[in-house]
Amino acid sequence: MNPDLAADIQSIQSIGAVPTILEAIATMTGLGFVCIARVTENSWTTCAVLDKLNFGLKVGDPLDVTTTLCEAVRDTRTAIIIDEVRSDPVYRDHHTPRLYGFQSYFSIPLFRPDGAYFGTLCGLDPKEARLSEKTTVDSMTLFAQLISLQLENERSLEETRSALMDEREAAVLREKFIAVLGHDLRNPLGSILMGTDLLMTQTLAPKSQTVVERIRRSAQRIATLVDDVVDFTRGQMGGGIALRLEHETRLAAAFEQVIAELRSTYPERNIEADLSACPVLLCDAQRMAQMLSNLLKNALVHGDVSQPVKVGSNFRDHIFSLSVSNGGEPIAASKISQLFKPFWRETGERAQDGLGLGLFIVAEIAQAHGGTIDVRSDAEATVFTYSVKAAS
Template sequence: MFENAPCALLSLDARGYIVRTNRALTAWTGYAPETIAGKRFLELLSVSGRIFHETHFVPLLRMHGSADEIALDLVRADGTHLPVLVNAVEERDGAGELCSIRVAIFKATERRRYERELVAAQSEARMLQGQLEIANVALERKLGEERDLGRLREEFIAVLGHDLRNPLASTRSGARLLAREVSSERATVILTHMEASTVRMSALIDNVLDFARGRLGGGITLDLAASQPLEPVLRQVVDELRYGTGREILTDFALTEPVACDHQRIAQLVSNLLGNALTHGAEDQPISMTARTDSGVLSISVANGGTPISPSAMEHLFQPFFRGGIQPSKQGLGLGLHIASEIAKAHRGTLVAQSSSSETRFTFSMPLTDIGAEEHDG
């Protein structure tokens, strides 16, 4: 068993000289048995192994009487090193005097390779982590710069939209005054188109301002008014679009209960829905609009015929700047439906869309409770 053991076995005397060894050690190291016998175990070790032997291995044996899994390097006859793990135990006589030391040696080549690869991998991981941290810092800095630039753009858009309102209002007023004085049919047509363009430009500017305000943190603001009737405001929106486009817009109003809402915001919502219907609906079919109060709920819907909205476009319909599936001639910023949905949310309401081959319908619903009172109570 000693000679044919799968590990190297040694018996040392009290001074550390080799008294006996087995075939495994001679096969691993290339030394002849007679060459190894009489050597000190220390002589078979590398320089670093000898230092470790004297500073750790021997003191550990003396203190505990045994040592397990000590990593050392044996020096073969050809001068190459063999990584090994060493287990040792002392044997003492009845008086406690050290008699011998029994040593078992196991090859550790694969284990050492694994440990080296593990250390190398850990070192590479630390290096990559450092590079990642540097990249994250650079990315955060870049994102901060992009956020600042984006905020600057939005502030610029907000200022620009605000400053465009005054000259646009003057243009619109001038067109209306001229329409009362001209008698030429051609001039009347031109002024009608100018009026429609100014109405559309005004709606676009309102949408841009509201979007910029929302992005800058202000959100959609409400100016609630319950005492004023809502129907005249809605009729004015319909009349302006009907006059400006010449399209047929059918209305059905049944507003029998007071509505606590921001009348101008609701008018803006309806204007956006009607503008969307006029832009994308079939030109040979009328637009229909209903507004009614029933069971404590205000419901406004706008419907048009034409090509239905695809399911893929329906998923992104209320996102800003979405203009999927429209003809190039149907120009717009893609903000109208987004602003309309934000106005609905500000009123604690909903805006939903349904589209089929027969019609496309947008429906806004909101409760008729006092929003301002509830916000104050909250």
């Protein structure tokens, strides 16, 4: 593979938000295939792909550019959006829809920050879809702008990724992206979850039951991302994390529920928990559970899979502490201060789940409760500890 092309693919793969963007577009539009492609005068190559149609394309796979509509997008630098090929006056007789068997399609140009053409954000489906509605077009365009902006940062400014939020243009685009993800996706997500709830009450074949459960888990995962970015938006606007404080007598039960859910999600992992030292605490139990969930997910994703993840509690001298620890490679001291910054990822880190907001939300919840988060990382373990003084 051409080294420049390989570098372009790696640039897209290194953008942590790309998998979430593709999933969000697929959920928003109903399309089964969404991808980012590098398009040149002579080539079309996938850089990132979400394929629910078994279309067969993987990262690095090429297509003959002359068989694609992305060639026209490259030449005109304008988007192509088709709701239904069979009724489209321009493309109903075009060879590309017949070749690839789609009815709905979009292709939006991607540019490097210097204006050079990179490729397209595109998607298709054999079923028709209402892609040309203004809200949908605006949302997809914002996603394309976010990817375009990130290209240069991933290629030439990786060492300053943690300072990305200080860039005015980046901040504006991120806020727009957050507004789209945090608001425009809530209604379709609610519909998906209500639909799966209804289907779960029906008598379904085992295969159908599995599909419905997978849809519900995916929708819940996206809903969690939406919650994170809404919390982030509140923090950026000066509102902080919203709390509903009560004297909570069943905090341990809330924590146990989080642990049970993640044991189900990560059945191959060993999670050890000791929550015997949870006092009556003036807190928002839902936010505390969210904090533990984020810390525990972080440990499961980044910890050594062969070692257990441990959750512990302690209450001494009116100080309550909750700790989450995992084995594995220690975190460099120079990076610990970066962990709680929004959207921060270690250079070269591939996307896992989420947008890099989990630990930022943890820090915000801790601060809102008047508590602190400390991190200790050495060859023995990496330990995140939340501490707060219990009200008298």
